[in-house]
Amino acid sequence: MMNLDDQQISTIAAISDIHSNVFALEAVLADIKRRNVEQIVNLGDILYGTIAPKATYELLMTYRDDIITICGNQDRQIYEATAADIESNPTLDFIIDNLPAAAMKWMQNLPFDCHLSKDVYLCHGSPTDDMVYLLENIETGQPRVRSDTDILALLNGIDSAVVVCGHTHIPRTVKLSTDQIVINTGSVGYPAYEDDLPNVHRMQTYSPHASYAIIRCVDTEQGKRWQTEHIKVPYDYEAAAQLASKNGREDWAFALRTGRVL
Secondary structure, three states: OEEOOOOOOOEEEEEOOOOOOHHHHHHHHHHHHOOOOOEEEEOOOOOOOOOOHHHHHHHHHOOOOOEEEOOOHHHHHHHOOOHHHHHHOHHHHHHHHHOOHHHHHHHHOOOOOEEOOOOEEEOOOOOOOOOOOOOEEOOOOOOEEOOHHHHHHHHOOOOOOEEEEOOOOOOEEEEOOOOOEEEEOOOOOOOEEEEOOOOOEEEEOOOOOEEEEEEEEEEEOOEEEEEEEEEEEOOOHHHHHHHHHHOOOHHHHHHHHHOOOO
16 A cells, blocks of 8 residues: 555546556546646556557656556556466457566556545555445446445445545546545546456446546535546547557447447
């Protein structure tokens, strides 16, 4: 865990799930630059994708001193891949072939989570498992927000006023009975997908836009409160879709163009 509890940060730009989409990342970073933001945070699942892993890594390295980054489950999937994994997964083979050794080392050194400040905690999935959806139950195959009790159980004692996560690609802010808020940033680079674990389910945003969140601490009559702004950024998704097609993933291309699962 990265612990930066002594920081006092009141404005955060939170990005997640870039998935090698350098086109979307460029647009999001340009949008962030126009805003008064103290800190950018990146919640993982960064380079896994059939678009441009190396170019995405290289762009992020130009912001290396400006972005606090944690690891996602598919970052682990890349650097933990066995020869059998690579042989059975053409997408993984493409990614590993495309990335420099420095990118592998960088991902391996990313922390699992981060206490950004006394008030703000960052994780990819949940505080104990990067594969678990913190806010959504997907037993029916479609995302439904978990009960307050279930979310608090998954927080496993994390009592920060603001918890920021990614993983599901669905932008969402949920207020809990503890007065905490849990924010999912949505996905910068991949607006829809289907997965078969733990059961078959679809996550769809129905838009090709790149998603991220601005989180601000604001003064109100009741004292300091945290405010969330979910932002949808237009970008050249057709360029991303064409690369996905070129690299053998028409399902990715369809999702990039529509925000829907093929």
